[in-house]
Amino acid sequence: MRTSKRTLLFIGSMFVFAATATVVVAASGMYDLSDDEASGPEQPIEYSHALHAGEMGINCLYCHTGADKGQHATVPAVSVCWGCHQAVKKGPSEGSAEEIAKIQQYYCGQGKDGEAAEVPNPIKPCTKGSSIPWVRIHNLPEHVQFRHNRHVNAGVACQECHGDVQDMKRVWLVPDTKLRPSSGYLPAQKLEMGWCLDCHQKNGATQDCAACHY
Amino acid sequence: MPELDRRDFLKIVGLSAGAAATAACKDPVETVIPYLNQPEEIIPGIPTYYASTCRECPSGCSIQVKTREGRPLKLEGNPSDPRTEGALCVRGQAALARTYDATRFEGPMKREGERLVPVSWEEALQILAEKLGPAGAAGKAVFVSGQESGTFDALLDEFMAAIGSPRRLRYELFAHEPLRAANEKLFGVRDVPRFDFGKADVLVAFGADFLETWLDATAAQVGFANSRRGGRGFAVYVGPRLSLSGSNCDAWLSPEPGSEIFLALGLAHEVARAKPDADLGAVRALLEPHTPDAVATKTGIPADRIRLLAEKLASATAPLALPPGNELHGSNATAFSAAVQLLNYVSGAIGNTVSFTSPSALSALATYADLKQLAGQLEAGEVEVLFIHGTNPVYSAPQLELGPKLRKAFTVSFASANDETAAQADLVLPDHTAFEAWGDSETASGVRTLQQPTLNPIRVTRQTADVLLELARKIEKPVPGPATFRERLQAQWGDLDAALAAGGSFDLAEPVPVSLAADLSGLRFEGATAASSDGNLALYLYPSNHFYDGRGARLPMLQEVPDPVTKLVWGSYLELHPTTAKQLGVVEGDIVTVETPAGEVRVPVFPHETIRPEVVALAIGQGHQPLDPTWLETRDRDRLQRSKVIGVNALTLLPDAVDGDSGALAWYSSKAKITPTGEKKWIAKPQTTFDQEGRGVAQAVSLAALARGASADPEHGGGQEHSGSGDGRGEDHHEPPYADAMHLETEEFDPAADAISDTYRWGMSVDLDACSGCGACITACATENNIFTIGEELVRGGREMAWIRLERYVEHHEDEVEVRHVPMMCQHCGAAPCEPVCPVFATYHNPEGLNVMVPNRCIGTRYCGNNCPYKVRRFNYFSFDRDVESPEELGLNPDVIVRSKGVMEKCSFCVQRINAAKDKAVIEGRVVADGEVTPACAQTCPAKAIVFGNHKDPTSEVSKRREDPRAYWVFHHLNTRPGVTYQKSIRRNETEEA
Numbered sequence A: 001m002r003t004s005k006r007t008l009l010f011i012g013s014m015f016v017f018a019a020t021a022t023v024v025v026a027a028s029g030m031y032d033l034s035d036d037e038a039s040g041p042e043q044p045i046e047y048s049h050a051l052h053a054g055e056m057g058i059n060c061l062y063c064h065t066g067a068d069k070g071q072h073a074t075v076p077a078v079s080v081c082w083g084c085h086q087a088v089k090k091g092p093s094e095g096s097a098e099e100i101a102k103i104q105q106y107y108c109g110q111g112k113d114g115e116a117a118e119v120p121n122p123i124k125p126c127t128k129g130s131s132i133p134w135v136r137i138h139n140l141p142e143h144v145q146f147r148h149n150r151h152v153n154a155g156v157a158c159q160e161c162h163g164d165v166q167d168m169k170r171v172w173l174v175p176d177t178k179l180r181p182s183s184g185y186l187p188a189q190k191l192e193m194g195w196c197l198d199c200h201q202k203n204g205a206t207q208d209c210a211a212c213h214y
Numbered sequence B: 001m002p003e004l005d006r007r008d009f010l011k012i013v014g015l016s017a018g019a020a021a022t023a024a025c026k027d028p029v030e031t032v033i034p035y036l037n038q039p040e041e042i043i044p045g046i047p048t049y050y051a052s053t054c055r056e057c058p059s060g061c062s063i064q065v066k067t068r069e070g071r072p073l074k075l076e077g078n079p080s081d082p083r084t085e086g087a088l089c090v091r092g093q094a095a096l097a098r099t100y101d102a103t104r105f106e107g108p109m110k111r112e113g114e115r116l117v118p119v120s121w122e123e124a125l126q127i128l129a130e131k132l133g134p135a136g137a138a139g140k141a142v143f144v145s146g147q148e149s150g151t152f153d154a155l156l157d158e159f160m161a162a163i164g165s166p167r168r169l170r171y172e173l174f175a176h177e178p179l180r181a182a183n184e185k186l187f188g189v190r191d192v193p194r195f196d197f198g199k200a201d202v203l204v205a206f207g208a209d210f211l212e213t214w215l216d217a218t219a220a221q222v223g224f225a226n227s228r229r230g231g232r233g234f235a236v237y238v239g240p241r242l243s244l245s246g247s248n249c250d251a252w253l254s255p256e257p258g259s260e261i262f263l264a265l266g267l268a269h270e271v272a273r274a275k276p277d278a279d280l281g282a283v284r285a286l287l288e289p290h291t292p293d294a295v296a297t298k299t300g301i302p303a304d305r306i307r308l309l310a311e312k313l314a315s316a317t318a319p320l321a322l323p324p325g326n327e328l329h330g331s332n333a334t335a336f337s338a339a340v341q342l343l344n345y346v347s348g349a350i351g352n353t354v355s356f357t358s359p360s361a362l363s364a365l366a367t368y369a370d371l372k373q374l375a376g377q378l379e380a381g382e383v384e385v386l387f388i389h390g391t392n393p394v395y396s397a398p399q400l401e402l403g404p405k406l407r408k409a410f411t412v413s414f415a416s417a418n419d420e421t422a423a424q425a426d427l428v429l430p431d432h433t434a435f436e437a438w439g440d441s442e443t444a445s446g447v448r449t450l451q452q453p454t455l456n457p458i459r460v461t462r463q464t465a466d467v468l469l470e471l472a473r474k475i476e477k478p479v480p481g482p483a484t485f486r487e488r489l490q491a492q493w494g495d496l497d498a499a500l501a502a503g504g505s506f507d508l509a510e511p512v513p514v515s516l517a518a519d520l521s522g523l524r525f526e527g528a529t530a531a532s533s534d535g536n537l538a539l540y541l542y543p544s545n546h547f548y549d550g551r552g553a554r555l556p557m558l559q560e561v562p563d564p565v566t567k568l569v570w571g572s573y574l575e576l577h578p579t580t581a582k583q584l585g586v587v588e589g590d591i592v593t594v595e596t597p598a599g600e601v602r603v604p605v606f607p608h609e610t611i612r613p614e615v616v617a618l619a620i621g622q623g624h625q626p627l628d629p630t631w632l633e634t635r636d637r638d639r640l641q642r643s644k645v646i647g648v649n650a651l652t653l654l655p656d657a658v659d660g661d662s663g664a665l666a667w668y669s670s671k672a673k674i675t676p677t678g679e680k681k682w683i684a685k686p687q688t689t690f691d692q693e694g695r696g697v698a699q700a701v702s703l704a705a706l707a708r709g710a711s712a713d714p715e716h717g718g719g720q721e722h723s724g725s726g727d728g729r730g731e732d733h734h735e736p737p738y739a740d741a742m743h744l745e746t747e748e749f750d751p752a753a754d755a756i757s758d759t760y761r762w763g764m765s766v767d768l769d770a771c772s773g774c775g776a777c778i779t780a781c782a783t784e785n786n787i788f789t790i791g792e793e794l795v796r797g798g799r800e801m802a803w804i805r806l807e808r809y810v811e812h813h814e815d816e817v818e819v820r821h822v823p824m825m826c827q828h829c830g831a832a833p834c835e836p837v838c839p840v841f842a843t844y845h846n847p848e849g850l851n852v853m854v855p856n857r858c859i860g861t862r863y864c865g866n867n868c869p870y871k872v873r874r875f876n877y878f879s880f881d882r883d884v885e886s887p888e889e890l891g892l893n894p895d896v897i898v899r900s901k902g903v904m905e906k907c908s909f910c911v912q913r914i915n916a917a918k919d920k921a922v923i924e925g926r927v928v929a930d931g932e933v934t935p936a937c938a939q940t941c942p943a944k945a946i947v948f949g950n951h952k953d954p955t956s957e958v959s960k961r962r963e964d965p966r967a968y969w970v971f972h973h974l975n976t977r978p979g980v981t982y983q984k985s986i987r988r989n990e991t992e993e994a
Helices: A005-030 A049-055 A078-085 A096-108 A148-153 A158-162 A193-202 B006-024 B090-094 B121-137 B151-163 B177-187 B217-231 B260-274 B283-287 B292-299 B303-315 B333-346 B368-379 B402-408 B464-474 B485-493 B496-502 B556-560 B578-584 B703-708 B739-744 B776-784 B792-796 B863-867 B911-923 B936-940 B957-962
Strands: B048-053 B062-068 B071-077 B109-112 B115-118 B141-145 B167-170 B202-206 B234-238 B251-253 B319-322 B385-389 B410-413 B439-441 B447-451 B504-506 B537-542 B574-576 B590-596 B599-607 B615-619 B670-680 B700-702 B762-767 B805-813 B816-824 B843-845 B851-853 B946-950 B980-983 B985-987
Touching: A078 A096, A148 B911, B048 B439, B048 B496, B071 B090, B071 B776, B071 B936, B090 B556, B090 B776, B109 B121, B121 B141, B121 B151, B121 B385, B121 B410, B121 B464, B141 B151, B141 B368, B151 B167, B151 B439, B151 B464, B151 B485, B167 B368, B177 B333, B202 B260, B202 B303, B202 B333, B234 B260, B251 B303, B251 B816, B260 B283, B260 B292, B260 B303, B260 B333, B283 B333, B292 B303, B303 B319, B319 B333, B368 B402, B439 B485, B447 B496, B464 B485, B485 B496, B496 B504, B556 B776, B574 B578, B578 B599, B700 B703, B703 B985, B762 B957, B776 B805, B776 B936, B936 B946, B946 B957, B957 B980
Parallel strands: B048 B447, B141 B167, B141 B385, B202 B234, B202 B319, B234 B251, B385 B410, B537 B615, B574 B599, B700 B985, B762 B980
Antiparallel strands: B048 B062, B062 B071, B109 B115, B439 B447, B447 B504, B537 B670, B574 B615, B590 B599, B590 B670, B762 B946, B805 B816, B843 B851
16 A cells, blocks of 8 residues: 555654754754853853953963873863962952862872962972872774873864854853764764864865874 | 655655754763862873883883873884884784783782682781881891882892891793803803894894893894895704794704704814914814814714804904804803804904803892702791792792692782782782883893883882881881982982983993913813603794793783694693604694693694604793683673683793702703593684795795806796796796786886876885894784784684784705795785775775775675785674673773774784874975874884885885885785885805805
């Protein structure tokens, strides 16, 4: 028996509807742009790139010292935060003093009664503290070997991949909103291979698998 | 609306399902943990190198330890060490596994009944202090260490003196007692001289495995290769079995077992006769009876051959004869060593290639007789506290039955992992491993190397030196001087930081002239005699290239590197000649019992041709007790066989027979009775034949033919050949059995053309004349590229994972055999057969000529592996990555992907190193220079046989070697256009002049 055109159309449209709904839900689930969520996950310290890199204009490489030297941009050692914040105890926004105080808690440890385990000393570094467990935002799979130094030295701005970090309160993985064939016309995550290759193709960079996969 | 067809339907379903799946996946939260205070010399992601010392054997080669974020990942020889020139041996390359060993001792332990139970350091030291106080005061404490030199050695002396019992034993299985005793008789120096391999032009090795374990084997390899470049040099090996060292010599003389000494004397006689003007004193008279004809009768070596060789030695500018190693130490070991040293004396080698320096660390080693004496003292209760550090006498001296004797004293072991001796200890105070500890050593006089920690101790261990210092304080007999070992080093070295940066100080000491003793009447030259238990086959035990005296057997990586001669893995195998096997009625894999007056073992046989028919050979080093009796039950490591006994301890076959003059154990002193048991073992055998079957994998050219240029050379072996095709590549040109495919061979093949890039075509060149087949490249590659060890069962199934292997082929020339070693890795073919068959482009040719394998793209069809004529592709049949047990993962190289189940892998030419070099070059705006990229195999090669570089750079070393007349390509006739050029080994003929 042949199914009538009408029935087929109905089934078809139900699928189309379901698919569209899923795509929308999926996309919004991945890239919630609301003020709170848009700015990525909560970090152990409410550190603001918008303030440091944006308003105050601190060079990215001041903290991410490895970016022009090796494969990892590197997150600064706690001592780097502490270097400034042993003097700067309060920021412009509300609640900043408490956040800044956390640096010392991490760096010099927290003993009984909220006292530091070690007395901070401007000359001698603390050694008994624990590091800050930052939540990783830009996470490449282990089968990719990415080298920051090549990109930074080729003049690729940090923002090209990381988005306008200098405007972000919390760093988040900005989606690539262009619908490209390489991503199947879906909003693509950054740091996916198609997205890497788009840029490599445009700029005449290598498209050799062995450049990144070994 | 048009009808919805099946295709559109599937598209929509697929799309929505895909989107739903995407939405459902959320990456797990990962954290980035920065340093608290980032050390100045560390940038995460960039390796930091520290100079240190390899402690795998007593040679103490200086090394550079590559660390990433505080973890040592790879060892490389220190180019500043004049002995090794940056090379490291097969054992050294595997040494890191000892630190990341999951079955290491967790911390100190004390004995409770038959078990060792964990205890705190404080308690352990308290227990020991209570015992040591009275024992020390009574002079009843003894310290047994391995060969130590430098600050730790001095500390041991001071410690034992401080506690009031200055009794020490530096025990090594390879203590060279006969050589030391012979030198005392001849030259009045009880020491081991330095042998200058780099200088020697004619070398005769009397059963010394100089490329494997004898003295500084890596230094010997470097020197040996250097002395033979360009077809120079001539080497002869004397011994009943063609060892790896022997197979690198140009001639093999195999005298009747026990008569080897007479060959040395016969040669000395002839050399002395050739130098009538030389003032040799009493030596002439001493050698008088040993005419070539007399020697020929005793040894079975034709007199003409002895004369010929003696002539070569006499006319050499730098002759060198090597005294016997342990494998030829018979009942006459001292006399034999003296005979060889006499040969060195008459040929003028003493003071030339053989030189004595200030006392070497070897001169202080205990003899076997000393250990026997200690065993007696233990038995008699004359020792109350026994310290054992860095040596395993319960295993290596089974004749003395030390196990129960150790229980009579309070035995303290400092082993960092379980061994037979530690298992008998009353207290275990685990030391750091070599990469966690401070130290220094001076093995060769003048070469002082430093050892520094490169990672935080990963177990609750303490450096023995510091434990001893604390212990002495605890019993109120402090050792004078600084309170910690680090401060003692500082005091010794002065500017420690500068010394650490260099790795030590490397000024080989000046030789001290020696003169022959006036009275040589004490020398008696007799053949070696053999004890027998109605057996008739001489038992020949030899040190293992991979396990040294047995210490390497613990490392699975070394178990899985095929033995350089038998090419077998994971076990002990009795080697015998095929005719002997036939007489005994056994075939390969048949288990036999080997019986001597001292004991018997059951072992499978492996017949091969490079051994004398009257001799059976067995490697030492295997047969260790299960490595982890205390807590292994809870772990499932069966595949790596840590809970099983691997092979047999061949040393148990040695009777307690001693060479009287030196106190050495006489190894070559028994006859064995072989009885088939009727049982069989399925041998794990990565290489199934030593016959090239005419395929011309390993090619050779005679020196004479090389000098003549491209003309016919009837003597190359490896199959039929057609004479000079006029391609300028020499005459050793192979016609394969399927000659009709020859038209595919591209005469004007140029590897440089096989890459789109204008700048690079990466390639390799392997000089087979230099390659010794030692296997250092295999362990170097495995460490660098995270290659897993898979265990005997899987190797048996042909699933070995090594990216580089050493093939060994035996060629026959009348009654001579010739052994050739070929390192075989991915050839990075310009027209690679693996590439077109990959359905997903997981393997492809990259613009720079690399045959790239992208493991994460691979879907595991294995077509590529099947299509590869070189069989160099390896498939992950199992999830070896999931068997990585903490803390082994700390040793994985983060620059190389850890492959998982179901993907293919293979040699990448160390693409991570290529990319690192390119990064640097691109940023500096230049091209990668020649020599800037060195793959792990090439870096570690003691013979510098492997060279890597850019074929497109005409001045690069690979390009030059490609134009060498010895250059050839393996399976070139398949038109694979390989990126690896081989250079034929050179056959040096006895009768020809170099």
